[in-house]
Amino acid sequence: MFTIEKAAVRSITDADFDVVAAIFGHYVEHTTATFETVPPSTTHWREKAEELAGRGLPFLVVEVDGAVAGFAYAAPWRTKPAYRHTVENTVYLAPEWTGKGLGRLLLDSLVERCRAAGMRQVIAVIAGDGASVALHRKCGFTEAGVLRNVGFKFERWLDTRLFQREL
Template structure:
């Protein structure tokens, strides 16, 4: 029987994270990066997220890392400090099997624990699976930018979905 666990990422997870992410970089418009990310750079990204006291989670099935989810600042100005942008990536062999939902739910729990107010998901279009995931978790579409990215010689739209994590009084 297989066991799935979710834990905080560390820079030591960078190589496994790259194995998942670089598939999307090389083969899809889900990520707008155009060149594969090296493990050293990914380790820095993981450490940068942790340094901001934001979550970067990984899901393992037995000993294999099969997905990850994290949040980054939405914008740099202080007034935006309660809003974050989320990302979730699943090993393509495990897509559609509940890993993305479980990871996203764990990420949202961590964001609530940190008393954040709003999470924003940007989704390159079309991506029906990601739209369904976000909407199933309660996100609502709030924006659509037409032809905002160029990858593989074609223009790509991006939609934005948001989720208010909890009612919040003015701090």
Template structure:
């Protein structure tokens, strides 16, 4: 995985996240909370909280994956409920986080591809990306290359690191999209 990866290339380092990955996942997320604007959290959750979040997602039937190289977790991605009300139960929101030294290698794109496939296999119909900070062009571009379209910007809805931050919303149809009624879900 040391070479630049391009969409469509084969990547064998993506797999479901395990409890053993949670220390690495927590460290990756901690960096984004402390230094980035992709997450609007301002306090770093500990490994117990991150494990609780992963467990809740898995119990809800959502995918949670990691990308690794030689046993080292370089990033992770998951989908979760877009909103808690029943009418939203066929729509998911994606999240992707990479180690700071693993960016620019195509890993985010590969994680997103895996996440889209896993969500389609579970029968979800829409995926929403809520990109923190309109200046987060790499995240916006990764989503656009995967068929997401911009649907709006919420201006100055977060304040972190001494500045106001926007949220860019992007959306992508999954599977049959709106061409048929979805399967029933417990919600």
């Protein structure tokens, strides 16, 4: 039986990129949680982790019994210099690991690492109104607005909701 105490959050390593690509690929192909339409490669994830590390930003995974069950990272919100203390977060769990508290463990850890990196604001861009909204609310994010019909996937227009947390 799973208990949250069996989970551990750590920084991503080279051994994790295939699993991260597979987890994200599921969401690309089967959900509107991401507006990507083609799953990014393992190389993409390796390059993203290197870029974020170069900026001093976290890219984390959560493990259960030694296996990666999900990932989270913070990336620059915008490229203009005035936004340099604001990041956008991303959190994804393998489908079989949703609803067990791992998302909260990841997001709480990510927020703390963002604070340690000198960030002041964390933004979440969320499609839909499901588990991700509930997760972000539990982790202290507040809704900042809705962007209507900004994405088109699976033959339908989709809104995104913006959430924000001050650190």
